[in-house]
Amino acid sequence: MAAKFSIPVPRDFILARDVCSYGYFLLAPSHWDPSTASYLTTLDTGGRAVTVRITQGEATAPTGVRELARRRGIPLAVKADVALGKAEQAVVAGLLGRMFRVDEDHTVLSGYHKVDPRWKKSGRGRLMRSGTLFEDVIKTVTSCNVTWPSTIIMNRRMCEIVGRKSASGLFAFPTAARLARTRPQKLRARCSVGYRDQRIIKLAKMFAKDVGPALPRKLAAKGIAWPTGKQGGFTAWLESPQTTDEHVFAALMELPGVGPYAAANIMQLLGRYARLPLDTESIRHAKSILKFTGTDRELMKKLHAHYEPFGEHRFRSYWFELWEFYEAKRGPAWTWERETTGKTFTAALLAD
DNA sequence: GGTAGACCTGGACGC
């Protein structure tokens, strides 16, 4: 028998707005269904894969922004494709809670809207992410040095080739342990990850053992130490509010396949929004929307200066400027189909 | 510390 349960959300939470807020909602195993305003995903609960459908209020397409707003704060209805015990249900709720950032309640977002009132009316502020930090790291690595359609393919194939299959016949994102056991040749040949094969497996081994990379002497001299070897707890260390942004960034930069862009992006996925993951898309934004001029280096400086006033929330302001542009081009994000609209997000296709 | 070139894949384009 299928399991049904509900998850409480902050009073300003709107599923359609807060899920369709970052590109990862278009990547497997995520599947947003615009016709029913429901979010479908498959989660690896540790021993098996469970497919869940999440709705908020009516399982119908929102007729507009006002109708969407009426769903605000309604607890999420979760329907799983199999019966769940209490412990497994708690795992599912925990993974979904991380994805939807339910820890960021209205007080957090009202603080943000004071700094940047442009998004107060729409209530934008939350950014969808994955159920685990490991999945966020791999998704970030698969978004580097490729166009968006290739990122979609890599994530879909990693789910299908390495992930667990649910009773519904859908695939979860592979756990670190499963990816750690995969041969690089298989990843490259069947998941189209290219030269990222070894890097992904190295990352998987680190996260499976929950240890960080070897600590370079330079960083040790600065007093930056993260859990390595038998100490464990690398993920918890990264997610701990006690760990400074500077130390988290330095640690992430030591991960294989992670450079300045990826490290800054993983930081926002960790809920640390002060750093900007600037890339070629940022350059396009600077030129076409902000009307900045100059060399790429100069544009980067201007971008940093532009977002400086938003302080600890810099990334949110940067991202929602981009998102507003995408929605102006493609319509509200909660109307996007993964297989059609969702594939069109590349700098070249979005250029004026 | 800064820079050049290699790393791969999928898509666009020309023939």
Added chain:
DNA sequence: GCGTCCAGGTCTACC
């Protein structure tokens, strides 16, 4: 259908 070119961030070697 084939070949060529291009986009994309990280890594390594070199100055």
